[in-house]
Amino acid sequence: MNLSDPDYEWYLQSDLSSYEGQWVAILDQRVVAHGANAKDVLEQVLKDRPESTPLLVKVLPEELFVFFFFKCI
Amino acid sequence: MHIEFRYRSERSRTKTVLRPVAKIVLENQGIKIHLSPYIDSGADLSLLPLSIGEALGFVRNEHPVIELSGIGKSKVAIIEREVLMTIGTERFSCHIGWALIEEVPLLLGRRDVFERFEIIFREWEGRVLFRPKSEDGISH
Numbered sequence: 001m002n003l004s005d006p007d008y009e010w011y012l013q014s015d016l017s018s019y020e021g022q023w024v025a026i027l028d029q030r031v032v033a034h035g036a037n038a039k040d041v042l043e044q045v046l047k048d049r050p051e052s053t054p055l056l057v058k059v060l061p062e063e064l065f066v067f068f069f070f071k072c073i
Numbered sequence: 074m075h076i077e078f079r080y081r082s083e084r085s086r087t088k089t090v091l092r093p094v095a096k097i098v099l100e101n102q103g104i105k106i107h108l109s110p111y112i113d114s115g116a117d118l119s120l121l122p123l124s125i126g127e128a129l130g131f132v133r134n135e136h137p138v139i140e141l142s143g144i145g146k147s148k149v150a151i152i153e154r155e156v157l158m159t160i161g162t163e164r165f166s167c168h169i170g171w172a173l174i175e176e177v178p179l180l181l182g183r184r185d186v187f188e189r190f191e192i193i194f195r196e197w198e199g200r201v202l203f204r205p206k207s208e209d210g211i212s213h
Binding site for chain 1: 179
């Protein structure tokens with residue numbers, strides 16, 4: 001099943017490097033808000049479009065990453 | 074029926090890398106947020122940076138702080154929380170690690186997720202397939 005979410009598809013194709021380190025809200029296949037704090041970014045979008053469901057993404061810095069985390073027991 | 078996610082091309086300082094990204098919905102206290110985390114089979118549990126937890130209505134003082142270890146001696150303080158997660162048509166309760174710092178990536182880790190889906194990374198096709206375990210006829 002391809003979920004064919006237009007905003008997800010747009011995110012896959014987009015160069016968001018100018019937003020490095022920031023949260024980006026994508027709605028209707030464009031960036032509608034961005035900033036350092038996800039809550040502020042989301043509130044910024046919902047203030048104008050309270051019923052909308054933007055896709056929030058965090059743009060990584062341009063470094064090579066190895067992601068893994070272990071829970072310390 | 075499987076759910077298909079894809080790899081995203083991202084720049085690093087020295088080259089372009091492909092990283093698998095999912096589309097999920099997290100819910101807490103009636104707040105729903107659509108997110109695109111990196112799919113990380115090496116992470117014990119999914120990880121949320123500080124401000125996304127705040128957006129979901131989390132508060133710090135209710136739960137014990139524990140530490141996650143990463144590369145070398147690096148550690149990240151987290152609070153473990155339970156949220157509703159939706160992947161495709163599957164909606165389920167999921168434990169996540171809410172990081173008490175912002176400087177961590179948004180990760181979809183194994184706990185409560187990898188046991189619900191057969192996950193196939195087809196790196197050569199730029200696709201990741203999530204097949205709900207419930208469709209195998211295997212009880213869980």
